[in-house]
Amino acid sequence: MIDISRAGTEFRTTSGAVRGRRSPDGVIAVLGIPYAAAPFGPHRFRRPQPVVCWSTPRDCTGFGPIAPQSAELPGSPVWRPGDEDILTVNVWVEPRPDAGPLPVLFWIHGGAYTFGSSAQPDFDGTALAKAGVVVVSCNFRVGFEGFGHVPGLPDNRGLLDQAAALRWVQENVAAFGGDPDRVTVAGHSSGAGSVACLMAVEEARGLFRRAIAHSVPNAFFTTEVAASTTSRIASAAGVAPTAEGLLSASPQDLVTASDKVAEQCGADPVTAIQAYDPVVFQPVVDGDVLPTDPLTALASGASRDVDLLVCHTLEEYWFLHEVGAVREVTSEQGLAEFAAALRVPAPVVDGYRVLMPGTPVLDRYLALFGDATFGEYSSRLAEHHAQAGGLAYLSRFARRRVRPGGEARPWHTADVPFAFGNLDADGAAFLIGGTPDEQDHALSRRMLRAWADFAASGDPGWAPVTAGATTVKRWAVPEDDVVDDATSRVRALWREVPFDLLRSKDIG
Template sequence: MGDTSWAGPDFRTASGRVRGRRAADGTVAVLGVPYAAAPFGPNRFRPPRPAAGWSAWRDCTGFGPIAPQSAQLPGSPVWRPGDEDILTVNVWVRKQPDDGPLPVLFWIHGGAYTFGSSAQPDFDGTALARAGLVVVSCNYRVGFEGFGHVPGFPGNRGLLDQAAALRWVRENIAAFGGDPGNVTVAGHSAGAGSAACLMAMGRARGLFRRAITHSVPHAFSTAEVAAAITSRIAAAAGVAPTGDGLLSASPQELVTASDKVAGECADDPVTAVQAYDPVIFQPVVDGDVLPVDPLRALAAGASRDVDLLVCHALEEYWFLHEVGGVREVTSEPELVDFAQALRLPARLVPGYRALMPGAPVLDRYLALFGDATFGEYSSRLAEYHARAGGRAYLSRFARRRLTPGGEARPWHTADIPFAFGNLDADGAAFLIGGTPDEQDRALSRRMLRAWADFAARGDPGWPTVTADATTVKVWAVPDDHMADDGTSGVRALWRGVPFDPLRR
């Protein structure tokens, strides 16, 4: 099967030799390669440190352990206390003789900065590797280990991990046939937020050439809010909110305490948004690791030399409602209270009523919340980047389908199995609303090709956003189409609304 001219799945990295496994159609997967030392013991809460080398062939045929968390996702490994060597990368590549170095796509998983891993089935890189990319994904510290405030230690450790993994790519990807000078960072949700942060971080400067961000969340914190969350977690864990106190708590104790605090934030939030969506970990604009929030950084031209491809789903928050991740709002007074809590202009509530005549309050709430958190923020990233002199492309995932169980909505995460070419992966049926049909498979091929073309040469196949016009590619079945945000009723409602990611 596949390309039999390639002798085997063996590669030499700077740390030692690794052996992967053959996948489909001549593709090789090299899994669980350490890019940094285990971030526990003397390394706990510290920046990532170099991994020790090895002399014998290292078996890399299975994913490495995942970061501490309580989540149990379909088809994915779970974290077990004692799992420590969590900072690993995975590589998928198909040998293509005489083609020269291949473009690299570096994937950052999402999960509210709290859960998830690179081992999720819908993140398998085989189809993208067949399209001519070297695909890399990484695990990084999430939850308190990655984003909790610890006095005397650096914040945003999860972002520092990602930057370390990118340095591993720069130093090692040529051994896999990849081009270290043509790296595209890609991510969804918290992974997209991470990619946007990397664009704003001096520590990541020069490590990648392009970025793909799907559903970038409007989710950043101040040091003061992060410290308040830590105080609650420390109290729940029964330790002092100090460096020594938090070091004395095991990762399991902090996972348990964090889950408890997240549950309590719906009734007693630290920030207004947590009463509706109780996510307690997010990147902290600390003036150091993350000097400024990405929206402001891109507006100032901080990464104008990085090409940017942005996408968001048309109905993001319907997914989060379906999985019980957000508070329900079902009455007009509750909707007004929600808008006031998020300090949104009062005109948005009647504005959405006019745009969605006859829609239930719950639907209008989810639409408003989704645009406030994902849609408008994502769109502005592309626009601000373009106005500052960068090259930016914008797209929206709008695929709908009638299914025996109802309508498959274009909701949060549904776009990712399409772009990866993994419509049949474990768990994908829930995300995309059932078994894929031929129209779905055709859409998947188009989205995957757009990713591959953008990673290869910076052009996904439609016009850029400019300082004067926001042209949008709309992914849909049976056919895609182009739209002009200058005529969008939703975007018109948001025009002039200040977007300060730290005010909440």
């Protein structure tokens, strides 16, 4: 191990020495460190394999290549055919030689299990490192490479990649000043879904002490649905839906075919819900890598030794509507058809009409969609974990501002730049609804502090959920507040509604 108080920007890992860069404010970033071998060639569609060691210090001053995808995100790198060494981690640390081992926050990016990377500007770990946390983020396989079903080969390869990256943390983070006994795995959206899954994955057991999950989606496939999706993608790629056929298709072929199938879901979905939200990749409850869905796992007490901090935003789906990611519903008949597809009982639909009098159908649709997919599911994760004997905290992002030309809503992804302390990052203005003011910066400091404190001690600063009470921290401007969900009229609508977590079993 290297003494980081004297070693500048060079650190020794189990695979070889790495050299990062130091920012003017003293934070060292070591980027693009391989944690597993390139998952192509003989390793394609298989479990992550050990990385080949190197003998001379490796330059790690820039992010590694990202996983195959078609997305082009603001300020982020794009995938180019031929990029293969995609399984890398990044580390940010402010050396504190007198502080002892620092808590570690391990970040998993979102992107509908289909796109995204650790190099997105709003995921920069500098501000959290300044708060006394070693930040680690990782790239992993997404889309078909990571979550497509391949007969005879492991499902959930993206989750296996994340577990491999967490093992890298256990073996190496001490060299960067981190404490391997205080690792918090954190993520947003499909990244939060990954966090919830990792709490149920045996290969990840013991690799982290705490978990932070922002906007956890109620989104899982059965093996049958995953296989049906593969058949459509294989057909679009012009290959057989077999391991041999899929291996003959290039990563670019499968990205193009997957995009084509997603575009067709509005008229011809694999499952009913995809007519409204055409996500074609989700974790597969395969009975092996992912033995059961996270809500069932947490309710059984399988991860009661992991402290859990959950957050969701109040208007999740307004963002997805704004970016054109979901079907628009504007009539009562359309709303009824949507509710049937999502299996939302009629009394719940009627209840939203009462709670939102005079509002357009579109607003009720987006509210229902957001609460069913993110809000209620996230809340139940915290409650089930607490009822099973685990320590759980629940929060909601409620910050709202009236801006020239519109309103900055508390929508999906708006909370992430606040928690990272990256309100001025490239692309953040769209996520948070404009230029941040001092109240926004103050809110960001409070949220970042809660993350850092939770990673350090398991206490973010408010009362936990208990078996008898759901206490909720609401992040807002100018001030936050704490409420009891017993008074929530929205939660009351859902209280008696059972969640069929594998609703996607119905193949269209």
